[in-house]
Amino acid sequence: MAKIAILGYGTVGGGVYDIFNNSSFLKKTGEEIEVAKILDIRDFPDHPQKELFTKDFNDIVNDAEISVVAETMGGLHPAYEFTKSLLEAGKSVTTSNKELVATYGPELLTLAAQKGVRYMFEASVGGGIPVIRPIASCLQANDIERIAGILNGTTNFILSEMIDKGSEFEDALADAQQRGYAERNPAADIEGHDACRKIAILSSMATGYFVDYSNIPTEGICNVSLNDVKYAEKLGSAIKLIGYSQQMPDGTLYACVAPMLVKKSIPLSGVCDVFNAVMVRGNYLGDAMFYGRGAGKEATASAVCADVIDIVKNGAAKCPILWETDKIKMMAPEEKEWSYFVRTSAGKEQINEMFGDVELIDDVVSGEVGFVTSLIKEKDFVQAVNKLGGTYIKVLEA
C-alpha cells in the first residue's frame, strides 16, 4: 500500500482525491494507492472521509508512511516552503503549480536529485495533456527549435466564445470562471501571466537552462475586440493567445506571450474551447502537436495522479535534473522579426509608404482598414506604426 497526501483541496486537489478514491491502480503499479492525509485550511465537515483532513502541515511531513505528496495548492507561498520541506524529508512531490515550477523549478529539482526523490510537474503545463514527459524523453534526440502553444484554457475558451458566438469578453470570462477554468484571480489568465509561466517551463525543458519568466514579454487578450476577431476571419485566420519560444542560431532564446493571428492552415487555429495544444518543432522530427484538455478538475488531476502513479510504480530513484540553475541568454525582443496585422484609419498612400504595397481590407469597420505587413523587426515596426497610428497583432509564422 502506497500512502500519499494532498496539499490543497481545491479544484485539482479534489480531483486527485476522487481519482484515487474511485479507481484502483493495483494492476498498474503492483500496490494500492491510498490518500492518507489532506491539508487544507478550511473545514470539510460533510466530507465522507473528514478524518483525513488536517490544518497542520507537520502531520504530513512527519508521517513516515507517506511517500508521495500531491501539491495542488497553487501560488508560491507556502507551497514553496512545504515542497522544500517534503523533499528534504525524503518524500517525492507531484504538482500542478506552474508558478512554483517556473520560479523555483531548478532549485527544487536539484534538491529532489540530492535527496533521491522526485519532483514531477506534468500537470503544470497543458492540464491533462502529456507534454512535459514527451519533451523529457520521447523528443530527446531532437534539438527543440521552436515551441508555439495555446497554453491557457480560460483565454482560449473566451476567444472561442467571441469567435463562435459573438460573445462579449466579460460574459465569456464569467462563464469560464463558473466552469472552474479560470484562476482565482482571472488577471493571471487574461493578462497572459499563466501562459507565460507555462512557456517558461516548456522552454526550460527544451533548452536545459533556466528560462526566467520575468524576462518574457507578455501580453494578454484584454485588448482583443470582436472587430479584431472579424478581421481575422476575413484573413482566413483565428486569434489565439500564443506562448512562443524559439532557439536562435546565436544560442539565445526568444520568447513571448501574445495574441496572434493564426492561419487556418496551422493546426493551432482549430484548437477551441478550453482545449490547449503545444506545437513542438524538433530538428529531426519536424512539428509535433500535443492536444487535449488544458484546464479543469479531472483533466488536470489525471496528470497529477499519473505522476504519483509513475513514482509508485517505478520508484523515486531516477530523478533527472531537467534543467540547470543557470539562466539562458534571451534575445532582445525588439530584434525579432514578425509579420503584423494592423488596423488603422491612416490613408492608403501613407500605409504604402511605410509598409509597401499591402492588401487592404476596408469592409469590416467603416473609416478604417486592416492589412498584414511582411516580416519586419519589432523595433522598426513599432516605430512605423506609432507614426501611422492604429492597433496591431502579431501573426504566427507557419
Ligand code: HSE
Ligand atoms: N487557469 C488555467 C487555464 C488553469 O485556464 O489554463 C490550468 O493551468
